[in-house]
Amino acid sequence: MKKILITGALGQIGSELTPFLRQRYGNGNVVASDIKPLPEGIISQVGPFEHIDCLNAQEIYSIVKKYQIDTIFHLAAILSANGEKNPQLAWKVNINGLYNVLEIAREQNCAIFTPSSIAAFGPSTPKDNTPQETIQRPNTIYGLTKVTGELLCDYYYLKYGVDTRGVRFPGIISYVALPGGGTTDYAVEIFYEALKNKKYTCFLDKDTYLDMMYMPDALKAAINLMEADPSRLKFRNAYNITAESFTPEKLAQEIKNHIPDFEIKYNVDPVRQAIADSWPNRLDDRAAREDWGWSPDYDLKAMTKDMIEKLKIKLFTNVNN
Numbered sequence: 677m678k679k680i681l682i683t684g685a686l687g688q689i690g691s692e693l694t695p696f697l698r699q700r701y702g703n704g705n706v707v708a709s710d711i712k713p714l715p716e717g718i719i720s721q722v723g724p725f726e727h728i729d730c731l732n733a734q735e736i737y738s739i740v741k742k743y744q745i746d747t748i749f750h751l752a753a754i755l756s757a758n759g760e761k762n763p764q765l766a767w768k769v770n771i772n773g774l775y776n777v778l779e780i781a782r783e784q785n786c787a788i789f790t791p792s793s794i795a796a797f798g799p800s801t802p803k804d805n806t807p808q809e810t811i812q813r814p815n816t817i818y819g820l821t822k823v824t825g826e827l828l829c830d831y832y833y834l835k836y837g838v839d840t841r842g843v844r845f846p847g848i849i850s851y852v853a854l855p856g857g858g859t860t861d862y863a864v865e866i867f868y869e870a871l872k873n874k875k876y877t878c879f880l881d882k883d884t885y886l887d888m889m890y891m892p893d894a895l896k897a898a899i900n901l902m903e904a905d906p907s908r909l910k911f912r913n914a915y916n917i918t919a920e921s922f923t924p925e926k927l928a929q930e931i932k933n934h935i936p937d938f939e940i941k942y943n944v945d946p947v948r949q950a951i952a953d954s955w956p957n958r959l960d961d962r963a964a965r966e967d968w969g970w971s972p973d974y975d976l977k978a979m980t981k982d983m984i985e986k987l988k989i990k991l992f993t994n995v996n997n
Contacts, residue, residue: 684752730773758857770821846887919972
């Protein structure tokens with residue numbers, strides 16, 4: 677049975693990956709960790725939680741030894757929009773933290789999942805059906821750290837045999853945890869505002885295409901890759917994956933099918949718009965499909981329906997009782 681450590685477990689992905697992994701591998705076999713204290717009700721108390729600063733290698737090492745960890749899902753990171761506000765901190769957390777985890781994995785023979793991102797691409801990358809292997813010249817500090825992370829994980833696999841794996845996540849949409857400072861945050865915020873206020877002011881232009889993915893598909897991708905036959909993995913640390921590509925206007929129209937009086941307005945944030953404009957419209961994920969059977973379950977229509985149904989329960993059940 678696997679013994680798993682999750683860093684950044686209180687983030688958007690970690691808060692859902694933790695119970696997902698516990699259901700699959702057993703509550704006591706999945707250790708959640710974060711630099712932040714554990715809030716009430718975010719992660720179930722049925723499994724262990726540890727305070728870890730990923731910049732403190734000794735803290736990570738002690739937890740790996742304490743629980744005899746053999747697999748690390750390293751999610752601790754500063755995201756794109758927040759990274760532009762403090763690029764020095766983004767580099768420190770995203771790169772030095774990853775280096776600490778890789779070194780401990782090398783010493784303790786751990787497998788590692790580290791997510792990359794569509795942010796690893798830049799303005800000179802082909803925007804439509806972005807190839808698995810193509811030019812990567814990002815112009816954000818977050819993107820720079822993701823490209824560096826991909827290469828660093830490749831190096832630790834080739835040099836030391838560390839079982840490193842990862843995917844390039846698109847924007848992720850979830851009803852459980854709010855996003856944490858990314859450029860695709862609008863695609864989560866819009867659902868909250870549609871249900872609560874019937875209106876939303878979007879910080880991206882209405883015609884901005886971006887790759888997106890519903891959280892259940894993101895969790896599925898992470899688990900399926902980590903459980904895949906290693907002999908089939910040609911692109912260990914940077915598999916393109918995608919599920920749906922849409923604009924704010926298209927998402928708003930789909931929401932109107934469920935909330936007819938919903939209105940969307942636009943007040944473009946130049947910083948986040950510039951970041952979004954530098955990213956691909958849609959990735960080519962054929963390599964992931966061929967190598968380890970990747971296939972999403974949710975398109976825009978299915979995701980929107982499920983998001984609204986789940987958020988209604990989250991936002992209004994306790995209010996009405």
